[in-house]
Amino acid sequence: MSAIRERTACRAVTALNRLSSLADLSEASVRLIQDLSDLSSIPAGVELGSEREAALRPRFVLGGWAARVRWLPDGRRQILNFILPGESIGVCERPSPLSLATMVSLTPMQFIDAVPVQRALNSTDPTFADLRDAIHMAASLDEAFLLSQVLRLGRQTAYERLCHLLLELRDRLSMCGLGEETHFPLPLTQETLADATGLSIVHINRVLQQLRREGLVAVHGGRARLLQPELLRTIADYRKPLVSAEAPLRPLF
Amino acid sequence: MSAIRERTACRAVTALNRLSSLADLSEASVRLIQDLSDLSSIPAGVELGSEREAALRPRFVLGGWAARVRWLPDGRRQILNFILPGESIGVCERPSPLSLATMVSLTPMQFIDAVPVQRALNSTDPTFADLRDAIHMAASLDEAFLLSQVLRLGRQTAYERLCHLLLELRDRLSMCGLGEETHFPLPLTQETLADATGLSIVHINRVLQQLRREGLVAVHGGRARLLQPELLRTIADYRKPLVSAEAPLRPLF
DNA sequence: CGATCAGTTGAAGGCTATCAAAGACTGTGG
DNA sequence: CCACAGTCTTTGATAGCCTTCAACTGATCG
Structure with missing residues (x-):
């Protein structure tokens, strides 16, 4: 919460919000992100990387799903996730010749190139240790969400799956300052929700x-309102992945 | 394929087989693994880490599921995976305060402590660059298998799921020298298969x-025989994750 | 204003779960 | 060696969640 408040007029606000909620970023790290400038954008419905293709170049998503x-x-x-x-896309990835899935834009999207961040990540410069922590934490969160997806698809009913997914989306959006406890943007068609939950369109419609x-x-x-968030949590057995500041974020050696 | 053949009498054969199939390991890296010595073992049915617990200490699984x-x-x-x-367990993990799931031993297991490997991983010693490559590749493979699990659970029928899972297990086992193209050990009860595929025990029985x-x-x-592997591949749309040696295993910067 | 796309509704059926109970197998102790 | 308990597997019957098919509505757009 240190340096970030001073200049909010930054193009990568969403990314900055998210990372600074994962670790307390120093002035230098904040500036590194604020100085990112290489913008790009794409329309909805574009495939960004095919299954066997090389890894995507690192960037942050500023807007769009x-x-x-x-x-x-x-x-x-x-839909895997x-x-x-x-x-982010391709940030903090292990160098890997196997691209694991295709990415598809669901709405128009805006990106910002994250090569300087990736460079800081690969370095051992102590200036950016906090940034590396934040990005590692982000990667762990991604993995946690993927595991939740497995639980949803394997052992939850359609009803539970939808509740669970909506709660997850709310929490993920609120991390970067979009949406609130009870409502958030949801620019998805029912078909997309169906492909994410492993259900048919018709059934999604009925459960909704x-x-x-x-x-x-x-x-x-294009918006979702959760009228009884607590009840939803019980129904879906939803557990927010803990981002505990207390737990040490240091490697073992 | 260089140094590994010379001394096969190594306790960590399975791990060594697997890693050397992922990257061409140097003599030094092979020796590092061969010199691992801190063995331990547990019976079946033990929980190794609870959901919110800190990450597990790094080790290789020598035997058991x-x-x-x-x-x-x-x-x-x-069952997530x-x-x-x-x-390996806890090797190459990001430092993370969130433990993402509970681990349960399905059979008696033998481990070997991998702290020296983890130390090589965290270093920048060029001697072990190949070992780092292999372990990064192993992590990418794990992620690929997790994504396959999502596809299975979300969009495949019971019949397809079982075929797909069996093919995956065959390939993973063959990487470390257990099992062959058409048969491999499968020390799982039908209940375990059910929990992995998101089905009921009774239905697993009927599909089998x-x-x-x-x-x-x-x-x-405790063994599986695939009588028509090619037909199975077609049924399940199974694709072996490519471990292409050609693709460069180097970070971008 | 036709066309397309997202959303809605009804009917019918299939895939898979649940319930219940009977066989097989395994290891143990007498 | 056998009885026995416990676990795993198998089988049948029934029910239900969810899918599929089909058609209709409403909105958006050139």
């Missing part, structure tokens, strides 16, 4: 109506 | 029988 996706030969599609504003009837959730016009 | 698991309050259980002989009737797969006495 994407998804990592896998297809089956007969057209079935599964979402990529939200403030999150049930949630609406029961006064739990209202999804309309 | 484990699973990472999450539970729901009403007793439903989902399997941990097989030759694979169907696969047997059709002459595709025979699972008996």
Whole structure:
């Protein structure tokens, strides 16, 4: 919470918000991110990397939603996870010749090149130790969300899955300053929700109506409102991944 | 394939097999692994780390199977992924205060402490660059398998899921020298298979029988035989994650 | 204003779960 | 060596969640 408040007029606000909620960033780290300048953008529906392709160049998502996706030969599609504003692509990745999925933009997106951040990450410069911590934490969070996705798909009902997913999206968006406890942007079609939860479009529609009837959730016009967040948490057994500042963020050796 | 063949009488054979199939290890790296000596073992059914606990200390699995698991309050259980002989626990992990799941041993297991390897990983010693490559590749593979798990659970039928999982287990086991193209050890109960595939025990039983009737797969006495591996691949749309030696294993900067 | 796309609704059916109980297998102790 | 308990596997019957198919509405757009 130190240096970040001083200059909020930064293009990478979302990313900066997110990282500084993961570790207390120094002035130098904040400035490194603020000085990022190489912007780019794409429309909705673009494939950013095919399955066997080399890793994507590092960048932050400033705005817009994407998804990592896998297809089956007969057209079935599964969304592996979402990529939200403030999150990163190809940052902190292990150098890896195997690209693991295709990325698809679900809305128009804006990026900012993160090569300087990646460079700081690969260095051992103590100036950016906090930044490395934050990015490692972000990667751990990503993994935690992926594991939640497995639990949802494997052992939860359609009803529980949707509640669980909505709570996760709320928490992820609030990390970068988008959305609040009870409402947040949700620029997804029901088809996209279906592909993320492993359900059919029709069933997504019916479960959403049930949630609406029961006064739990209202999804309309690209936004979601959680009317009874606590009840939702119980229904879905949702647990926010703990980002505990107390726990030491240091390697073992 | 260089130094490894010379001394096969090594306790960490499985781990060494696996890593040297991921990168061409130098004499020094091979010796580092061969010199690991701190053995330990546990019986089946032991929980190794609870969900919110700190990361586990680094070690290699020499023998035995484990699973990472999450539970729901009403007793439903989902296996997130399997941990097989030759694979590692807590090696190459980001320093992370969030432990993401509970680990459970499914059979008696033997470990060997991997602290020296972890130390080489955290260093920048060029001697062990190849070893770092191999371990990074192993981590990428783990992620690829996790993504496959999502696809299985979200968009495949019970029949396809089982075929896909069996093919994955075959490939993972063959990497460390256990099992072959058409048969491999499978020390799992049907309940465990059910928890891994998100199905009920009864249904696993019926699908296994169907696969047997059709002459595709025979699972008996802790072993699996794939009678028509090619047909299975087609059914499950299984794709072995490419470990291409050609692709450069170097960071961008 | 036709066309396209997202959302909605109804009916029918299939895949998979649940319940219940009977066989097989394993290891133990007498 | 056998009885026995416990776990794993198998089988049948029933039910239900969710899918598929089909059609209709409403909105957006050139």
